[in-house]
Amino acid sequence: MATTAEDIAALQEKVRYLEGLVESYEQTLLDQANRLELAMQELKQQTSILQSVLNSIGDGVAVISKDGRFLLNNPASVRILGINVGEDNYKNWSENYESYRADGQPYDPNDLPLARAIRGEEVDEAEEFMRHWRRPEGVWLSVTARPLRDEKGQVQGGVAVFRDVTRRKRTERHLAAQYAVVRVLAEASTLDQAAHGLVRAACESLGLQFGAMWEVRQNLLHCLAVWPEQGEVAELVRLSQSPLGSDSRGLPVQVWKSGQPLWIGDLMDEDGSPRATAAWHAGMRTAFAVPIVSRTAVTGVLEFYSDQIRACEPDLIQLLGSLSSLIGQFCERKHAEEALRDSEALFHSLVETLPLNILRKDLQGRFIFANQLFCKNLGKPLNEILGRTDYDFFPRELAEKYRADDRRVLATQKVFEDIEAHVTPAGDKLYVHVLKAPVWDAAGKVIGVQVIFWDETARKVAEEKLQQTLAELARSNRELELFAYVASHDLQEPLRMVSSYCQLLQRRYKDKLDEDANEFISYAVDGALRMQTLINDLLAYSRVGTRGKPLVPTSSESALIKAMNNLKLAIEESGAEITHDPLPMVVGDTVQLTQLFQNLLGNALKFRGQEPPRISVGAERQGAFWKFWVQDNGIGIDPADFDRIFIIFQRLHSRDEYPGTGIGLAICKKIVERHGGKIWVESAKGQGAKFLFTLPAAEGSGT
Amino acid sequence: MSSITRPVEILLVEDNPGDVRLAVEALREGKVHVNMSVASDGVEAMEFLRREGRFADAPRPDLILLDLNMPRKDGREVLAELKADDDLKRIPVVVLTTSKAEEDIVKSYNLNANCYITKPVDLHQFIHVVRSIHEFWLTVVKLPPE
Numbered sequence: 001m002a003t004t005a006e007d008i009a010a011l012q013e014k015v016r017y018l019e020g021l022v023e024s025y026e027q028t029l030l031d032q033a034n035r036l037e038l039a040m041q042e043l044k045q046q047t048s049i050l051q052s053v054l055n056s057i058g059d060g061v062a063v064i065s066k067d068g069r070f071l072l073n074n075p076a077s078v079r080i081l082g083i084n085v086g087e088d089n090y091k092n093w094s095e096n097y098e099s100y101r102a103d104g105q106p107y108d109p110n111d112l113p114l115a116r117a118i119r120g121e122e123v124d125e126a127e128e129f130m131r132h133w134r135r136p137e138g139v140w141l142s143v144t145a146r147p148l149r150d151e152k153g154q155v156q157g158g159v160a161v162f163r164d165v166t167r168r169k170r171t172e173r174h175l176a177a178q179y180a181v182v183r184v185l186a187e188a189s190t191l192d193q194a195a196h197g198l199v200r201a202a203c204e205s206l207g208l209q210f211g212a213m214w215e216v217r218q219n220l221l222h223c224l225a226v227w228p229e230q231g232e233v234a235e236l237v238r239l240s241q242s243p244l245g246s247d248s249r250g251l252p253v254q255v256w257k258s259g260q261p262l263w264i265g266d267l268m269d270e271d272g273s274p275r276a277t278a279a280w281h282a283g284m285r286t287a288f289a290v291p292i293v294s295r296t297a298v299t300g301v302l303e304f305y306s307d308q309i310r311a312c313e314p315d316l317i318q319l320l321g322s323l324s325s326l327i328g329q330f331c332e333r334k335h336a337e338e339a340l341r342d343s344e345a346l347f348h349s350l351v352e353t354l355p356l357n358i359l360r361k362d363l364q365g366r367f368i369f370a371n372q373l374f375c376k377n378l379g380k381p382l383n384e385i386l387g388r389t390d391y392d393f394f395p396r397e398l399a400e401k402y403r404a405d406d407r408r409v410l411a412t413q414k415v416f417e418d419i420e421a422h423v424t425p426a427g428d429k430l431y432v433h434v435l436k437a438p439v440w441d442a443a444g445k446v447i448g449v450q451v452i453f454w455d456e457t458a459r460k461v462a463e464e465k466l467q468q469t470l471a472e473l474a475r476s477n478r479e480l481e482l483f484a485y486v487a488s489h490d491l492q493e494p495l496r497m498v499s500s501y502c503q504l505l506q507r508r509y510k511d512k513l514d515e516d517a518n519e520f521i522s523y524a525v526d527g528a529l530r531m532q533t534l535i536n537d538l539l540a541y542s543r544v545g546t547r548g549k550p551l552v553p554t555s556s557e558s559a560l561i562k563a564m565n566n567l568k569l570a571i572e573e574s575g576a577e578i579t580h581d582p583l584p585m586v587v588g589d590t591v592q593l594t595q596l597f598q599n600l601l602g603n604a605l606k607f608r609g610q611e612p613p614r615i616s617v618g619a620e621r622q623g624a625f626w627k628f629w630v631q632d633n634g635i636g637i638d639p640a641d642f643d644r645i646f647i648i649f650q651r652l653h654s655r656d657e658y659p660g661t662g663i664g665l666a667i668c669k670k671i672v673e674r675h676g677g678k679i680w681v682e683s684a685k686g687q688g689a690k691f692l693f694t695l696p697a698a699e700g701s702g703t
Numbered sequence: 704m705s706s707i708t709r710p711v712e713i714l715l716v717e718d719n720p721g722d723v724r725l726a727v728e729a730l731r732e733g734k735v736h737v738n739m740s741v742a743s744d745g746v747e748a749m750e751f752l753r754r755e756g757r758f759a760d761a762p763r764p765d766l767i768l769l770d771l772n773m774p775r776k777d778g779r780e781v782l783a784e785l786k787a788d789d790d791l792k793r794i795p796v797v798v799l800t801t802s803k804a805e806e807d808i809v810k811s812y813n814l815n816a817n818c819y820i821t822k823p824v825d826l827h828q829f830i831h832v833v834r835s836i837h838e839f840w841l842t843v844v845k846l847p848p849e
Contacts, residue, residue, distance in 0.1 A: 492801045496824045497721045503826030504728055532824045536803075547805070 058163065060141075063148065064090045064114055065157045080164045082135040090114050098138075102127040104207065117145035117158030127165070136308055140169035174319045177205035181323050185330045191215065194330065195225035202323065203227050203304065206316070210284060210305040212240055214252050216298060220245060221256055224300075235278040236305075249273040252301045255289040259298045261321065263288040263312040279305050286310040290320040294328040294335075302327070355454060360439055362448040363410065365389045365403055406449045409436045413446060419456065431460040477545070484542035488535040495535065499528035534649070537663035541648060544670040549589040551675060553698035556628070557583035559590055560617060563597035570605050576613035583619050584626050585698035592671045593695075597630070599664040600691050604632035606658055609686070625677060625694040632690075637683040645681065668693070711737040711841050714764035716748040716781060717799075718773040722822075726768070726833065729826075733834035737841075740764065745776025749784060752791055764794060766840050769816075771800040771807060782814040793847050795840055 054061055060077030064070055068091040078084045088096060090112075099107040109115060113123040123145040131138035142165045148157040180201030188194030199211040210233045212226045220243040229237055244253050250273035255262050264287045270276035279287060284305035292300035302324050351358050351371050360369040370378075370385050378385060378393055390399035409416045415437045422430040433456040439448040506521045513521075560583060564571065571578065578601065586593070597617075604615045611633055619628045637645060637652070644650045648666035651658075668691075672679040677694035717723050723741050730737060740761065742748035748769075751758040767785075771778035778798065786792045795817040800807065803821050811819050820836070823829050840846075 489802065489804070492824070493719070496801060496822060497719075497725075499824050500725050500826045500829060501721070504725075504732075507732065507826065529824060539803075 060162045061159065062114070062162075063157060063159045064118065066118055066155060067091075068118070071157060077162070080139065080141070080162065081130065082139065083132065096132065098131045100129040100131075102129075104129075113143040113145035113162075114158045114160045117147045117160065118155060120147045120155050122146055127169070128162075129169075137310055138166075138308075139164055140166040170315065173205055173207065174315070177202055177319065178323065178326075180205050181326060185326060188330075190334060191327070191331055192224060194327075196227065198327065199225045199227040199302075202302070202320075206304075206319075207306075208304045209233075209307045210236060210279070210282070212236075212252070212303045214244075214256070214301040214303065216256060216300060217243075221252055221301065232282040233279075233284075233305075234282075236275065236282055236284075239275055239278055250275040251287055251289050252303050255291050255301045255303075256298055259291050259293070261288065261290040261317045263317065265311050266309050283307050288312075288317065288320070290317065290324045292324045292327050292331070294331045299328065299331060300324075357453050358451070360448055360450050361389075361406060363446075365406060368448060405434070405436055406451075409438055409449050410446060413438045419460070429457060429461070431456045481542045481545040484538055485546055488539040488542065491535050492532065495528055495532055499525055499532065502528065534661055537649075537661045541663060541667055541670065544592060544667060544674060548592060548674055551587045551589055551696075553585050554588045554590045554593060555583070556586045556588070556593060556619070556626070556695065559588075559593035560597045562590075562594045563601055566594070566598050567601055567605065570602070574605050574608060574613055576605055576608075576615060578613075578615045578617070580617035581619060583617070583628075584621075586626055586675075586695040587698050588675050588695055589671075592674070596668050596671045596693070599668050600630040603664055603691075604630060604634055604689070606660070607632075607634040607689075609633060609635050609688075621697065622694065624697055626697050627692060627694050629690050629692045631688065633688040636685045636687045637681060637689050638685045639683070642681055642683075646679070711766070711837075712762045712764045713737050713739045713766050713768060714742060714748065714751060715739055715768045716742045716745065716773070716778065717768070717770045718743050719770075722770070725826075725829065729830045729833040730837075733830045733837070735834060735837045737837065738762070744773045745778065745781040748781050749776070752785070752794075765846065766836075767794055767796045768799045768836070769796050771798060771802060771811070779810060779814060782811065782816055786815040795844070795846065797836055797840065 054072070054074040057074070058076055060080045061072065061074045062070060062077050062085065063072040068089045070086050070088060070090065073085050091109075093099070093112060093114075094107065094109040099112065101107055107128065113126050113128070116123050123143065126143045126145075128141045128143055129138055130141060141162045143160055143162040145158055145160040147155045148159055150156050181198055184194050184197035184201050188197065195213045195215075199213050202208070203211040210226070210228070213224045214221045215224050216222075222243045223240040226233075226237050226240050244250070246253065246257060251262060251264065251270075252275075264270050264276075267276050267280045267285055267287055270287070276287070282305075285308055286306040287304065289301050289303040291298045292302060294300075302320060304320070352373075355373065356371075357374040357377060358369075358371040359367055359374050362368050366387050366389055367385050370382060375382050375385060380393075385393075390402045393399075394402065405416055405418065415435060417436075418434045420432045420434060422432060424430050432453050434451065434453040436452075437450050438446045439450050441447045502521050502524045506518065506525065510518065557580070560580060564578060570576075601615060605613055614633045616631050617629070618631075619626045621627075641652055645652065646665050646669040647662075649662045650666075651660065651662035669679050672693045672695070675695050677696065679691065679693035681689055681691050683689035715723060715726055717726070723743075727739065730739065740751065742751045747758075748767075750756055751761045752764075754761050769778045769781060778800070782796060782798070785794070785796065792815070796815075798811045798816045798819045799822060800820075801822055802808075808819050817840075820832060823832060
């Protein structure tokens with residue numbers, strides 16, 4: 001082989017070149033290695049920053065690969081979701097978790113934010129409600145998702161950033177519920193009308209599955225509305241139809257009785273009332289209720305059910321509390337409106353149906369109100385009356401009188417009453433009763449006059465007629481008594497002539513006449529004597545009215561004792577025993593009271609039975625009167641004769657059995673009636689008689 | 704006494720002739736012996752007592768029986784005049800009338816009647832009354848001298 005220096009040199013040259021090349025490669029490599037090292041260090045640093053950012057931010061971040069594998073989820077995502085999704089595949093999301101849209105509809109798996117991101121779509125702040133067994137109350141998310149693309153723009157995966165907006169959503173829901181309830185209340189005019197809308201609005205806006213509204217009426221809890229009205233809750237709806245007594249079990253009654261909200265987190269724990277059982281079977285798990293309070297009393301109950309087991313949510317209870325107080329206020333307002341309407345209707349109907357003319361005038365005397373009757377009587381429609389004055393409708397003189405009366409009312413601020421006497425154009429009398437009163441405004445300032453007047457002619461005429469009749473009657477009674485008195489007085493004289501001369505005949509000519517004549521004369525004398533007795537009795541009877549003394553406080557006991565003294569002989573002869581209670585002071589005529597007792601005692605002595613007479617006299621207080629009685633053990637009176645015995649000259653027995661004209665009790669009746677009392681008898685034939693009468697008590701005569 | 708020295712004089716003031724006769728008959732039946740004069744009303748009675756006109760010779764009565772109800776001048780007026788007259792007021796007056804009215808009784812005594820008697824309807828009682836009047840006023844009672 002030929003090796004030349006040239007060759008060697010060339011080779012050496014090559015070697016040097018190669019050495020140089022190597023050197024430069026080495027340098028480059030070194031440089032590159034250095035650069036790589038730097039880059040690696042930078043990357044490491046960046047990744048660590050990113051990691052710590054992901055670890056520390058409050059928002060949840062999750063990254064999935066194109067095929068749904070979770071590549072990354074930060075600690076916030078675990079906290080927010082309540083689970084670590086690291087091992088899951090997003091494609092199975094809907095199988096593992098419940099997800100709902102904001103409108104409450106379940107999410108279509110293809111519409112889930114990350115599903116859309118790996119299809120290349122961008123999703124901004126989508127709302128998602130997610131719930132699973134570890135978080136049964138669920139969580140509201142606001143999700144923003146983006147596709148992840150490589151440098152060629154190919155989608156390699158997706159990233160989602162989300163936050164917990166449960167609190168906000170709840171507040172929104174509560175606001176929505178409040179708004180819905182306020183709206184329903186604003187549109188309703190009665191609680192009955194509002195009830196269904198209220199329950200529905202509350203359930204829908206709060207995401208509750210069943211609601212009912214109860215009202216306390218006649219100490220029973222009546223269900224006003226339920227929502228929904230059918231479906232799985234049918235049994236619950238049916239149970240709501242009968243009113244609940246205060247002693248029945250179950251949620252609504254408990255709340256009604258306690259007046260406090262009640263939360264039953266798990267219906268399984270409830271006492272097994274029919275409602276709770278029905279609710280459980282309808283899929284309900286949690287129940288709660290709040291009282292509706294109106295004017296400090298529980299007037300109703302709002303009851304709700306949820307198909308989730310939920311721990312007590314104080315803010316929900318608070319919300320329901322505020323809703324029920326809205327409803328309570330509504331009821332109060334409606335009651336007040338109703339009362340106002342009723343009272344207005346009442347006054348309107350009074351003003352328009354009473355036979356009264358009613359009108360009001362302002363301070364200037366202008367009509368500001370007139371009822372229909374006044375318009376009718378004036379013969380003008382209301383619009384032609386308002387704003388005018390009395391001068392427009394009445395003669396000047398009359399209008400001036402009215403104005404003067406009005407001014408007096410305004411000045412004195414007192415009611416003015418007058419009976420005006422008018423003469424109609426036809427010349428008839430017309431009496432008008434007028435009442436005028438000041439009208440005050442709310443501030444207590446007098447703003448006008450109210451006038452009420454009515455035609456009192458009929459009453460006034462009737463009254464005048466009555467007065468005339470009464471005067472006539474009094475005069476006639478007086479005349480009649482006077483007549484009886486004078487007649488009986490003057491009849492005595494001729495009668496005495498008849499009897500005396502008959503007797504003189506008898507005395508002087510007895511032996512000169514025959515037996516017949518003697519008999520005739522004796523009949524004539526007998527008749528005359530009897531007539532004289534009758535006349536005397538009539539005189540005594542009429543004297544009760546015409547010769548009575550004024551009625552003054554009098555001792556009834558001393559009247560009785562006087563009567564007993566007058567009858568001393570008859571009492572002794574009959575062996576009677578008369579007992580009496582202490583008797584009171586009465587307002588009376590002592591002479592007539594003596595006669596009253598004397599006649600009654602006299603009767604008791606006269607109509608005695610086989611036994612010696614036993615007579616008792618007593619009295620007891622009866623309102624403004626004293627009730628007296630005179631009771632005997634005599635022959636008694638048949639009840640059929642009770643009325644007859646008080647009639648003048650009525651007798652129940654022949655003169656041979658018992659003498660007398662039948663005047664005694666008639667006089668008793670007249671005396672008692674003159675005193676303003678009554679007299680009656682209680683008796684049965686053969687069982688004694690009890691005469692009772694009343695006399696007015698004297699002031700302070702005890703009870 | 705007057706009854707011994709002269710017959711007893713009685714003035715009956717009475718408008719009803721039936722009553723006058725009855726009184727006369729009663730005196731007769733009662734066997735009472737008196738001189739009885741009659742005045743048929745109050746005017747006549749006062750003329751008699753004052754011996755006026757045709758009564759100039761009238762005796763002064765020992766006793767007056769006076770009816771109350773009469774025409775022209777009634778018994779009450781006679782009684783009032785009589786008892787106001789110093790000369791006549793000592794003559795006892797027996798009011799003899801049909802009336803039983805309380806006010807008549809009270810009024811008569813207020814006018815100083817010496818006694819008041821209601822005429823009984825029964826003749827026998829009337830006779831008894833007349834006899835009693837005589838016995839009491841004209842024998843029992845001591846009267847003032849004329």
